[in-house]
Amino acid sequence: METLRHVVVLIHLVGFATLFGAWLVAAVGDRKITRLQHWGLAIAGVAGLALAAPWGITWELNYVKIGVKLVVLLVIGALLGIGAARQRKAGSVPAPVFWGIGVLTLLNAALAVLWR
Template identity: 75%
Template sequence: METLRHVVLLVHLVGFALLFGAWAVEAVNRRYKVTRLMSYGLLIAGVAGLALAAPWGISYDMNYVKIGVKLVVLLAIGALLGIGSARQRRNGSVPPALFWSIGVLTLVNAGIAVLWR
């Protein structure tokens, strides 16, 4: 059971890497655009994160406050991706503040996962 949990954790990390990596590529190239790969990364990280939040086969207590905060941040990133893609369809690009917020919140979510015990 622990091996399965580690596999789900790996999938969760791959989702984060897709989201943050796609965002970083756009940021380095100074293209303020929301890509489909960012949305796929968010979806993968979200589904795997929800699977990790289920108390299956663990011997320690879950930190539900941390899980809740991470879920709220994930929903905020999803909202920003949705708003950004709608504005991108209308105007051709995403406002820089909205674009940078996506990257910062993604990094904050990873920081919460690593630093909050």
């Protein structure tokens, strides 16, 4: 069971890397919202929810941390949606929306690593 949990953690990290990497490439380039960012968010979100389930562990889960990370994930999703809609309508993403996606993605990773 522990091996399966580690596989889910790996999938979660791949989702984060996909979201943040696609955002970073866009930040250096044309500052657009891409479908790859949406996929990264979905992968990280589904794997994160799977990790939040108390299966095969002997320690107590930190539900406050899980809740905060979920709220940050939802805000990232909202910003991706807003940015994609504005991009379709006006051709560009507002700077605060674009930079907010990157900062909140990095914040979510920091919460995972630093909050014990």
